[in-house]
Amino acid sequence: MKADLDRLMEERNLDGLMVLGDSTGNKVLNYLTGGAHLERALVVKRRQGPLTLLHGSMERDTAARTGLHLVDRDATYNMYRLLEKHQGNRLAAMVDFLYQVMQDQGLAGRIGVYGTMDAGAAFVLLRQLQAIAPELEIVGEYEDSLFALARETKDEWELDQLREAGRLTCLIMGETQEFIQGHQARNGVVQNRDGEPLTIGAVKAFIRSRLAFHGLREDHETIFSQGRDAGVPHNSGDPAAPLRLGQSIVFDFFPVTASGYFHDITRTWSLGYATDEVWEAWAQCKEIFDRVMASLAVGQPCREPQLMTCDYFEAKGHPTVRSQPGTREGYVHSLGHGIGLDIHEEPRLSHVVGNDTVFQPGHVFSVEPGLYYPERGFGVRIEDSVAFNQAGELEYLSNYPYDLVIPIPGA
């Protein structure tokens, strides 16, 4: 959590931090600024020093609400003048700006750099900064970065955001179920009173309208995929397809609140009735889901539930990512992932080599066993998101019935 920044800097022997980039899609910047909309922002920090935001003058009201120490960039380091000084060379002007800021803010020694930007631009920018400032060491971290670690454990404010995200997500899942059940079955298809088939596209339009009503956003398209498409985990569903009875529907729902926090839940539905093979796959997913949920505890290695799930599915005769890496059938992914400002973050419930994380208070993550048989026309997945609160107790953030079969009038 944010309170760990100084400790993490010390552990990594970092004397300073620098976070670059526009706020859009920049999760580290959003983490520090509460999601404020900022263009070409810069946050810097010395170890034991305050978080300081350099912001554009036009964004001074937005910047003031972040609660960070502020420097008006345009008033202090005017970019028009820097570009004049460097004959219009934007790279040289930016390097000069960054170096001036580091000197003015007392950043010296080993400086960790973070924030989202173009990969090639970051490469030349940081290389050039390192070249003009050989007394500094510009440090990049790949994946297990200081911020990935800080963000991996949520503080109480963040847990509240995640609880609220779960509450609203489940509310909309319920509204969506009711909306579908407000239709009738006819000739194996769900249709409205006028006899028009209800399509996946219409269900998604309904979901979007409810998201807007409740103040949530769809960061990327909701998965509502049916039959064969449900057998390809990230297939989001064919909008033109009518809802059919007796097909597995994977409804994987991951909206984001205005404060930027995600929820993640999946239910598998079969409208009217379910076929035997979908029932069997679903029951297996539910059984291992329940076993995993009952086993979760602070101190347990995060890879363990994945190994337990692979053991279970392999014993039932399914290929898994462990027994057949790269398989497209059976259990084809890892068991879960952390959730926060990113839909996929630390911790990872994966058996991958190098995953030595153990569950801790503040971990918020999904648990999502699934079985996929696209050639046989189905896929199933069950997913809830859970949290270990500060007391180390497991909290369910997704509270929604697991029912596979959803009754439809006339079916």
Add this chain to the structure above:
Amino acid sequence: MKADLDRLMEERNLDGLMVLGDSTGNKVLNYLTGGAHLERALVVKRRQGPLTLLHGSMERDTAARTGLHLVDRDATYNMYRLLEKHQGNRLAAMVDFLYQVMQDQGLAGRIGVYGTMDAGAAFVLLRQLQAIAPELEIVGEYEDSLFALARETKDEWELDQLREAGRLTCLIMGETQEFIQGHQARNGVVQNRDGEPLTIGAVKAFIRSRLAFHGLREDHETIFSQGRDAGVPHNSGDPAAPLRLGQSIVFDFFPVTASGYFHDITRTWSLGYATDEVWEAWAQCKEIFDRVMASLAVGQPCREPQLMTCDYFEAKGHPTVRSQPGTREGYVHSLGHGIGLDIHEEPRLSHVVGNDTVFQPGHVFSVEPGLYYPERGFGVRIEDSVAFNQAGELEYLSNYPYDLVIPIPGA
């Protein structure tokens, strides 16, 4: 435009391209894949060769719809196995993966790298890739990159997306005006039939519901700011504030379509009546807006309309970013910016040193003069988005009345 990629690679002496990262917020990747949702994607291209997408197995249906050449990453370069090989070192595994792909795809020589990721992660990743492959030259570009240039001119398909974004945005602006006018004025405040004041927050909730209905998204918060707040260009407005008569309201509206293309329009409204100083500032903005619009032509330097606008406002006695860099009063920004998959992209209608761009067919950009006096409690801005089509003709993408005063029943 995309058809220029080979020419631009030749001009920059690049033998290959590599685009990295998740698709969320990754505009270059979205540009090449039509906005497909992909995690840890990689697009590579040799000069004169095809665009090739390496995608996760779970995303194979999504990948197939991009129309690019495809390689199933999990089947060909399994990350579980790469991590085993590198004892769980994610950086080493990723460098190994990239180098294998480059060899398999025949990428040699000077390789430009693009795509959005963590700045520090990009720095170490590309430095390490360069270290193990000294026969290659890893090239990063800062700002005026090959993709910034390609994206700067829109092809006919993109122009159609931008036209549609403009049509829908103006439709919702009209619905918003009607919604406000469906209220009554009382004691200087706009209120509903029950006598409750209409707040900026309620207007924004209405806007969001209409965005959802029309299939648009709010990438960042709509600006609907009133009085003093309208005098700070990027203040998005106080949600708790009731709409008041006779205050300048800056309504800067920049939604994004499902295909990822933005529109950008601003109107300044004053409900019921306008004060003399708002009228005067608005009339000046409208005059220079009209002059600029009449002057726009292919071949004209993009900095010229900004110089014209500074000349005009300075002659009227206002400080400008040219006469007083860093000013918070008067004309405090540049005249406009390109619009496409980013809300701010090339070309820039700025007088900044180094801006030598001239208008070309395919340029789509905003024109937005404004005057800001927060201490005097107002700001005004007028903005339309326009395009030079392939014939070099100026097309208006924003078609909405400019009226400053919006009548309110009872006012």
